[in-house]
Each structure stands twice: as structure tokens, then as C-alpha cells.
Amino acid sequence: MSMTEDTATPKRPSGFWSYANPVKFLGLSERVLPALWGLAALSLIVGLIWGFFFTPDDFRQGSTVKIIYLHVPSAMMAINAWVMMLVASLIWLIRRHHVSALAAKAAAPVGVVMTLIALCTGAIWGQPMWGTWWAWDPRLTSFLILFLFYLGYIALWEAIEDPDTAADLTSVLCLVGSVFAVLSRYAVNFWNQGLHQGASLSLDKEENVADVFYIPLLVCIAGFVLLFLALVLYRTGTEIRLRRTRALQAREARL
Amino acid sequence: MTLTIRDLCVARGGLPVLQGLSFTLAPGQALILRGPNGSGKTTLLRTLAGLQPPLAGQIDGAEEQIAYAAHSDGLKAMLSVRENLTFWADVFGQTDIAPALDAFALTPLIDRLAGTLSAGQKRRLGLARLLVTGRSIWMLDEPTVSLDVDAVAQFAAAVRAHLRAGGAALIATHIDLGLESEVLDVTPFRATQDTRAGASDEAFL
Amino acid sequence: MTLTIRDLCVARGGLPVLQGLSFTLAPGQALILRGPNGSGKTTLLRTLAGLQPPLAGQIDGAEEQIAYAAHSDGLKAMLSVRENLTFWADVFGQTDIAPALDAFALTPLIDRLAGTLSAGQKRRLGLARLLVTGRSIWMLDEPTVSLDVDAVAQFAAAVRAHLRAGGAALIATHIDLGLESEVLDVTPFRATQDTRAGASDEAFL
């Protein structure tokens, strides 16, 4: 266990890992956050307004193509948030930096909301395109499963009182869950053939997405990424403060 | 075989409770742990038994040597005395449960379900389990709770026999067991507000 | 207002435990119940509180008069001290929780979740509940478990104030509370093997 060694002269990590110290992390996020909020708001507003007001309709999909500016970025962030939680969980399990465990905790609700947005916009898009709100298409299905994993992860955090125990257990769940999420993806693929148009508007530009759609989409994706970063950073700060409050209260009570 | 503790710090609920604890426990020796409620005796025993990691310090000679008896006995109400004891003997790779039954006068109860025993009889069964582990260091957390005078004497005799056979015992208790042994009061080692031993909350203080 | 017990017989687990018990408890009076473990004090208190029917005998003056405090406090870990107390006050049709908070020095803890209290603080909160019931007869089962000396004094003061206001109290305890009151030892009333008081197994004896 990394924390047992030389407590008399604690190592002062420098560089990247030094931000694993909660106080330092709070300082950093305090400095970075205003700019991040601003950039996120800016690119979201620009991207969405551009996409909504100033792009033409697609010749096949009509105006529904505008949904892409919400659907694709949120779907991407839903997956990326889980990947980030996975990485943070690994860092916690291996190096036991509290900030990374709390960052994973802070990212989960953001991930759920992203998943929900992807699901809702997809469903709303599906009604005119496929004539149904929902189909058991592999991609949609695996997204639904991802949603369930998020719910379970959050519920487990909520249910356990001791924060370190909760961090350990949720990290293990995140690892195992990731493996099973991938497994489910293959299982679902095997189980049903897809409806979801991937290639028709593929981000792989070769296909066909014209620049008129592509550039505002990139701006929106940037906006979602920035918003995600800002939210996670801010929420991690909240978690750190809650934890510090708890620690101080526990120390008071023990006297 | 000697258990050596050096500069140990143990934590519970994210905060250190005891720190700077050092002692040795040699074969044939018994050590009584004392301290007020909530001072951390149970936490110390659990750490030594390997159930939780220490915050700091070293524990040598504990691996696969310790038989731990906690506040609860791990008895199954729906198994008989014999079945309960045989199970633990099997888990620890032993076969003979007769000496354990004799030491705690359980032979007349051998076919009773554990759930129908009185509290004191249950406790005696829990202590008899120690004899079927074949382990050399006993870690006992308030072993004499709900025992009557006779049973306490049986227990003391069992501990003495264990020590004579080269075993050792670390016993947390509030009452006098009639054992001639050293006493370790944990009160001076209680963690203070400015203990900085890396408890899980430390980073936040 | 006087609680009158005549020739009471109480049972637990299908067998009578106490029989032939008679006493009265007048306003302003406290009565301490004593007896070894398992002698039936808890059973008696539960019967008087109306949680279980007596096997035989009469209980007069108990209806809607009794505030019962059991081994466990009925606190919700996820509600604050204030919320816990307000809930019980509402259930018993009272509104003011301030005197209860004062009597047990709980005011500084008012917004802490009950789950984060220490055992003694929890117990104090459990006892404060008695003051918001507005009931006149207190039935307390080992009320001072895990209380420190100061808190025991607070408790004794609360009981004295309750008696002075015309209340009564029946307290099962093993320790000395510093109350000047009568003592009732239940040992002589323990049911013997030939008690024939109609316990549920009686038909088979």
C-alpha cells in the first residue's frame, strides 16, 4: 500500500501528480474554471446557433439533420465520460490519489445526462427517420446498457458510507462493468442487425458530410468537451469540499 | 514465531485511532490489552489479524499464525455443535475436535443446534473454535462476555495450556481473567488531533 | 393516574418468565426494576407498554399514559437531531422540542445527522424523545447504557423534574442512578417449572 511508507517525510510529488493533492487541485481548478466555463458557453452557443439557424437542410433528412449537433456530441461524451471514469478508477486503485476517485464520482452524473441526451435526441430523431421512437438496434441497445451501468455506479457510490470503501468498490465495479459493456456490445451485435445509420453521415469525411454540417458539428463537439471538463472540474471541487467537511466533523466528534 | 509490532498506526472510519504502538509477543507469552470504550482495541486486533491494512508501521510474524475471535462467533444457528466445530476444523485442516469439546465442557451439548444454546454456551463454542484452528497466536476480543465464573476458569485453563504448548495470546478485555500476564494499556497511544499518519481523510485536513 | 399491577404473569418465547407480580406506581413515584440477565425485566416493560398481552393478571391505568424507551432508540441515521425529535413530537401531538434539547445538552448537535452521533449522544437523543411525548409514565429499559457520568446526571435530573411535575417512572437498570426511589427485585417472581399460567405451550405440558 503506497501510503504506508515513510510517513515522517512524506514525498512531495511534483509535476502532474502534485495535483492529486486536494488543496493544490482546488487552487488549480479555481484558476482554470472561469476560463473553462466561458469557453464552453461560447463554443456551445456559437455551435448550436450556427447549426440551428445557419445550416441548410439535408436533402434526405430534411431539417432533422440539425439534431446531429446535439446527438453526436452527447453520444461521444457519454462514452468518453465512462472512459474517463475508468482511467480515474485505475489511478485510484493503483496510486490511491483521492482526487482521481472523487473525479470519477463527479463525472458519473455528467455522463448520465449525456447518455440521456443522446438517447432522447436519438429517439426523437428516430420517429421521423425510422418511423419508430425506439428499435432494438445494437448501437441503441448498447447505449441503454451503458445508461444502466451509470445508474448502478451512482447508486453504489450513494449506498456506501465510508468514502474510501465506496471509492474502492465503485472502481472495481467500473473495471468489471467496462469489460461487460464491451461484451454486451458484441452480444447485442450478434443478436440483432442494425438500423442505425452510421456511414451515411459518417464523421469519416470521405463519405459525404459536407463542410456546412461538419464545421458547426466540430464546434459543438468542442463545446460539449469543454462543458464536460468544466462540470467535472467543478463537481470534483464540490466533492473535495464535502469530503473535507466530513473529515473535519469526524475529527471534532472524536475529541 | 515471535510477533513483532513496530511503530504501528491503525485507523477506523478514515481517522487514526492508535499510533506509535510497538511491542513483541513471544511464544509462551500472553498480553492483555486494556483501554476505555472506543479506544481502538478492536481496530488493533483486526489489523493484526490481517483484516485491514495498517496506516503505518510493521507487523512481523503474523502470516498464517493468527486465530482471531471477534465480538461475534460466526456460529450457524441451524448447525449442531458438532457440525459447527467440524466445519472450522476442516477449514483449518484439522481433524480432531474432541479436545476442544472437552476443554469447554461441550460434550453433553454436542448434538444440540447452536441456535438453541444459551448465550454463554454459544460463547464457549466460539472459544472452542480456537482449539481446532491449530494456530499459534490467539487474538481474542473480549472473550469472556456473557460467560459465568466456571466458564471463565475453563477459558483461563485453555489459555494456560495453549501458552505451555508454545502458543501466544493477545486478549482485549475489561475484566480480570486470572491470568498472570503483562498488561498493555493502549490509552497513551491514542491518536491525537494532529496525528498525521496518512489516514484516508488526512489529505483533506 | 396511578398504575396498578395485580398478580401479573408475563411470558416470552411461549414460556412464562415472571408470575404473581403486584405493585402500584403513583404520580411522583419512581420504581427501579432489578434482576439478573434473562430474568424478564424487558418482557415486563413490554407487557406494561401494551406491546404484548399478559398471560394473567391486571394492568390498570396504563392506557395512553406510557412513554416507552427500549434497548434501541428508534432513531433514523439519515435524519438530523432536530428532524428526529420533531417527528416524535408530531406523532405525540406536541410542538415544542426546545426543553428536550436543553435537558440533554443536544442544542449544539441540532443539525447533525443522527447517524454521525456517538453512541452516548445517540442515547441522549433517545432519552430526549421521552420529553416530547407528553406522557406521564416513563418505562425505561436500561436507559443509561453507554452514557458517561455527566449524561447520567442529566438523565437523573430529567427524571426528578418529571416526578416533580407529577409523572412516574419505571426503570430497569443494573447500575445505580443516584435516584432516591424504591427498588423492585423481580428474582422472587421468576416463573418456576410448575407455573401453570396459560402460556402458549401450556396445553402440551
Added chain:
Amino acid sequence: MTALLRRDLKLAVRAGGGFGLGLAFFLIVTVLVPFGVGPQSELLSRIAPGILWLGALLACLLSLDRLLALDWEDGTLDLLATSPLPLEAALSIKALAHWITTGLPLVLAAPVLGILLNLPTAGYGWLVLSLLLGTPALSVIGTFGAALTVGVKRGGLLMSLLVLPLYVPTLIFGAEAARRGATGMDPLTPLLMLAGITAGVVAIMPFASAAALRVNLR
């Protein structure tokens, strides 16, 4: 009276209170059904009303476990039984709190899950109406089951066994109403029966529950 309701609702939404777990279970069961029976939307839409009713019933059932057990363990039930509040009223209120925290969310979530199972458009209104009428009966009957098994160690599964048969009439009329609604038939008769069951159960069951609980508190 309202103090108990407010407390139960508060407890449900606090950390670890279990608010939403029934909902999550409902969601999961509904999601698993296509994995079991296959993704053909025509088949799914035929079984959708029944499966949604079954899912709601199972979710309700599983959350019954904590309806009384926590209050039993920490002694609250003993104290409530000695309070001026009649046990019948207390149990009715607890059933109401259970319905608000479990049944009502299920009713609200059912249309969303109906989408997943391709419920025919005509069916949504009737499904919601039948659940709205039927879930209170599930909570009240469940309270009876919980009161029966409150002292039993690991009573959860035993309670399921006791309660499930009692749920059968509610399930039959509820699912029938939803199915008739979805297929364009007239769902009035089963809806009336359902309402009758709920009314009867709400009026009478609390007495049985209180009787059972009194025995368990002894």
C-alpha cells in the same frame, strides 16, 4: 399523521433511502425482456402491456422489503405502536408513502418504457390509467406481506412468495385493461374491477396488516 408521511418521504430521498431503486429495477426488467424474447417489434408490442404490468409488480414487490424492516430493526415500530397513532393509520400512511416513492414513479415511467417495448399508441393512456388505479393496491397488499414477515430473518423472498398470489387478481385486471386499451377494445370492465379491488383493499387491508404487525411486535 402527516408527520409520518413526511418522515418516510424524507427518508426515501436521503442517501441510501432507496428512492428510485424500484424504478431502476422496473427499467432493467423491461430492458431485459427483449433480450429474452428477441427484438421483433411486432412481438414486443403484443406482450408490452403485460410485461409492463409484470415489471411494475416485481419492482413494487422488491421495494417492499424496506417498507417495515428498517423501522423494525431500529425499534421505531415498537415506539410507534405505543404512540397515540393507531397502527392501522400508521400502516396506511406507510403504504401511501411506499406508493408515492415507488408506485407513482412507476406509473410515470411506464409510458417511457412503453416506447422501448413498442407499445401501440392507443395503449399509453390506458396503461397509465390502469397502473394508476392498480399500484395503490399493490402497495397496500404489500404492506400486509411486510407486516406478516417483519420479524423473520431474510424475510424478503418469503414475503415475495406470500404476496405474489395475492397480487394475481390485481395483475389480471390491470394487464387485461392495458391490453384491451392497446388493441383498441373496450377496457372499461377490467378497469372497474381494478378500481373495485383497489378500493376494497385500501379500506380493509390495513386492519389485517395492523393485526399481523401487532402479533409480530409481541
Added chain:
Amino acid sequence: MTALLRRDLKLAVRAGGGFGLGLAFFLIVTVLVPFGVGPQSELLSRIAPGILWLGALLACLLSLDRLLALDWEDGTLDLLATSPLPLEAALSIKALAHWITTGLPLVLAAPVLGILLNLPTAGYGWLVLSLLLGTPALSVIGTFGAALTVGVKRGGLLMSLLVLPLYVPTLIFGAEAARRGATGMDPLTPLLMLAGITAGVVAIMPFASAAALRVNLR
């Protein structure tokens, strides 16, 4: 090693041990399905393989609750963790005992319940085979869920929430194999996948379970 297995089996069949409760739940769910979706036999026989798999899964899930919780409460887990038996082995054995007392009876009962749901004749063999291959995975994954939630008060519902998504691949392949068998298609591929999942899960999951349990025992 075998001592633990023998003890768990003994405990399961003693009074209150819960042997057969999973089976009873399976029975009840299967019986309730026709009430929910209606009695048309052609419809029932189409959904029979999926429903039977789902029922088995839910029954398995509900009995997980007692897999570790009882041993946790009475301190047995602490003592086992300090015994020479590695925790990984202990958990594998407990999963095996769970399978023998829950999974195996479900496998044996499935054909009988298949009759209730009008399962096509061709389907019986494949249903039993797929359950035989798949239920061990359910027990092992369930042990992981139980180890994760063992310290949590009323962890039952939470555990369901955590475990159900993990059950998805097993359910998909199992139900697909049974369905293909029932409709006369070739069920070999899903059966192989199912066997692969079970083998992988049996080999690897005990380590995750032991890690989770160690954290909970701290």
C-alpha cells in the same frame, strides 16, 4: 475446501435455509406471465424460451441476497478471511453451492414450466442445455454483486441493479440458443458463446469478487 461446500448445502436444506425459494419464485413468475400477456397459446409458445430464461435469471438474482449476507452478519466471513482458505477459493465454492441449490433446480424445473408456457417440443433439450451452460455464470456474476454490496444495509435491491446489466450477455446468448432450438434453427453458435462466457467468468470473476469482499471486510 469441501467442508465449506458441505456446510453451505447443509445450511440451505435446513429450516429457513431458503432451498427451493428461488424455484418457487421461478414458478410464480412463469405462472404470472400468462396472466400478464394473455392466454393465447401461440403467443406464449413464441415467448416461452425468453420468459423461462428471464424467470430463471430473476429467481437466481433474488436468492443472491442470502449468498453472503448471513455469513457477514454473524461474523463467519471475518473468520473465513483469516483462515488458510484463499478468499477466491471460498467465494468460488460459495458460488458453486449457490448454483447447486438454486441454478440446478431451475434447470431441472424448466422443462415442466415449459409445458405451462407451451414451449415447442423441439425446444426442451436446447432450453435445458442452455440453462445448464448459462446458470453457472449467473451464480458467479451474482457472487460478485453480493461481494460488492455485502456491507450495505438492505443491499438487495442495489445488488439487483448492479448485477442485472452484467447478466445481459449471458441472457442474450442463452435465450437466443433456446429460441433457435425451439424454432428449429441451429443453436450452436450462441451455445458456444454462452459456454465461452461461462468459462471466462468462472475463471476470472472470483478474483474481482474476492477483491471487493476484502474491501468490505476492512
Added chain:
Amino acid sequence: MPDLGKYADAVLSAYGVSILLLVLLVVLSLRQGRRARRALQDVEKRSKPNA
């Protein structure tokens, strides 16, 4: 306002739902954050009243 044609409902509701969810997330996060900050300040003041 661009002409959304027959898909106006779909596009508008998609934007509506998404923006609602995002705003909700941000607002809730900020509220929790402010609460945590205040609670911490209280406790810190109590733990060193003379500082």
C-alpha cells in the same frame, strides 16, 4: 427562425429536451457546489474560531 418544415416538432423538442437537461445539470451542480462551500466554511470557522 429557420423553416423547419414538417420536422419542426422533432427538431424543436430535441433542442428543448437537451438544453433543459444541460441547464438542469449545470444549475444543480452549481447549487451543490455552493452548499458544499458554505458547509465547509462553517466547519472551518468552528474548528479554529480564533483564526
